[in-house]
Amino acid sequence: MIIDNVRIFDGERMLGRGSVEFADGVITRVMAEPAPRASASSSTAASAEVIDGAGMTLLPGLIDAHTHVFGAESNLEMALAFGVTTELDMFMGPPDATRALCTAAGERADLADLRSAGLLASAPGGHPGVTMPDLPTVAGPAQADAFVAARQAEGAHFIKIMVEDGAHHGMSLPALDRATVTALAEAARRRGLLTVAHVAALWSARLALDSGVDMLTHLPLEAALDDAFVSRTAEEKRAVIPTLVMLEMSTPKTSRSAHTGRSLADDPQIADHLPEHARTAIAEGHEGLCIEPDSPGQHFTHALSSVLSLHRAGVPVLAGTDANYRPDRACPVVHGASLHAELALLVAAGLTPAEALTAATSAPAAHFGLADRGVIAPGRRADLVLVQGDPTKDIRRTRSIEAIWRGGVRFDRAAYGERAAAS
Numbered sequence: 001m002i003i004d005n006v007r008i009f010d011g012e013r014m015l016g017r018g019s020v021e022f023a024d025g026v027i028t029r030v031m032a033e034p035a036p037r038a039s040a041s042s043s044t045a046a047s048a049e050v051i052d053g054a055g056m057t058l059l060p061g062l063i064d065a066h067t068h069v070f071g072a073e074s075n076l077e078m079a080l081a082f083g084v085t086t087e088l089d090m091f092m093g094p095p096d097a098t099r100a101l102c103t104a105a106g107e108r109a110d111l112a113d114l115r116s117a118g119l120l121a122s123a124p125g126g127h128p129g130v131t132m133p134d135l136p137t138v139a140g141p142a143q144a145d146a147f148v149a150a151r152q153a154e155g156a157h158f159i160k161i162m163v164e165d166g167a168h169h170g171m172s173l174p175a176l177d178r179a180t181v182t183a184l185a186e187a188a189r190r191r192g193l194l195t196v197a198h199v200a201a202l203w204s205a206r207l208a209l210d211s212g213v214d215m216l217t218h219l220p221l222e223a224a225l226d227d228a229f230v231s232r233t234a235e236e237k238r239a240v241i242p243t244l245v246m247l248e249m250s251t252p253k254t255s256r257s258a259h260t261g262r263s264l265a266d267d268p269q270i271a272d273h274l275p276e277h278a279r280t281a282i283a284e285g286h287e288g289l290c291i292e293p294d295s296p297g298q299h300f301t302h303a304l305s306s307v308l309s310l311h312r313a314g315v316p317v318l319a320g321t322d323a324n325y326r327p328d329r330a331c332p333v334v335h336g337a338s339l340h341a342e343l344a345l346l347v348a349a350g351l352t353p354a355e356a357l358t359a360a361t362s363a364p365a366a367h368f369g370l371a372d373r374g375v376i377a378p379g380r381r382a383d384l385v386l387v388q389g390d391p392t393k394d395i396r397r398t399r400s401i402e403a404i405w406r407g408g409v410r411f412d413r414a415a416y417g418e419r420a421a422a423s
């Protein structure tokens, strides 16, 4: 397959117009200028199909660095239908089912590929174990290594750590303390696993940074991160997955148009490919996982300010949605589609569109050790998204999807749209 005469955003920068060739699921050639007319017949790929990409941009397949699949294949299919070729799941059980779904997602071309934390680390009686009695917990530093070893044995790709006292759910619950989070981070590092800490308040963000976790996810809404915190995050080479779309959906809405996330339901480029239930969930669903709406003093603008400070200080910002949707629960942050809102919100925070695209392609690949994807270069997986227009000028162009390839196999987006319309 050759995509010719197309703008190429390689995951870090716009190469300009050129051609990209792939075979057997792998990118074989990237030429930063349109292929000469004769070359198609003289090259080794004489019989290759050629797509004229005039007016279009080719992107690496998008990576959503924070999702919850809840065991639903349909979520991974919905993700792929919006150009998300890889999801990083931050909490799913039971372990056998998680491993089976990761295996299936690795083999099937009609699903987004999947990596998962499996079961997360939390305090006994804390969030979310208080409503999940079977969830293993960590009672103190002495239990940290055994907890990490058990997750590794179950096939977890990284370790998710819940630093949360339930305040956002109107509760006061025990939370993991600094010594325990430190022990978890050290155990994971010894075992070659990354740690990602859920932090939705200033105290938990500080605790996570003090404990040496590799990545922070979510951001406080009660205030923006201060300069000292931001500098330390940069110096200590941590990365942040803000999940702006979830935070935005969690704060009070003044009108539907004021919410970038909710407005997905009114965008025909998105809505035409969504099942009815997902469309209704975006427009009317209640985001209840992390932060209750209408909490006093919680302002989404604080998260936007923090993102810009972190980015300016050189902290890698990774695009993640915290997609929580499942067909039996009307959470408005749906898989795939919501990443396009996250990209728009990263731009609203102050990233350039190209920087936002990097946050959803090469940056998560680099920081999660996915060396085979996230970049358009020879030898990388042919995870590709072809869109109309130039999303490095207008980030909303990521929604005008023309074609999606996962591992070189084209996703039948028209058929998906028809099934969605019939649902």
Ligand SMILES: [Zn+2]
Binding pocket: 066, 067, 068, 090, 322
């Ligand atoms: Zn989450």
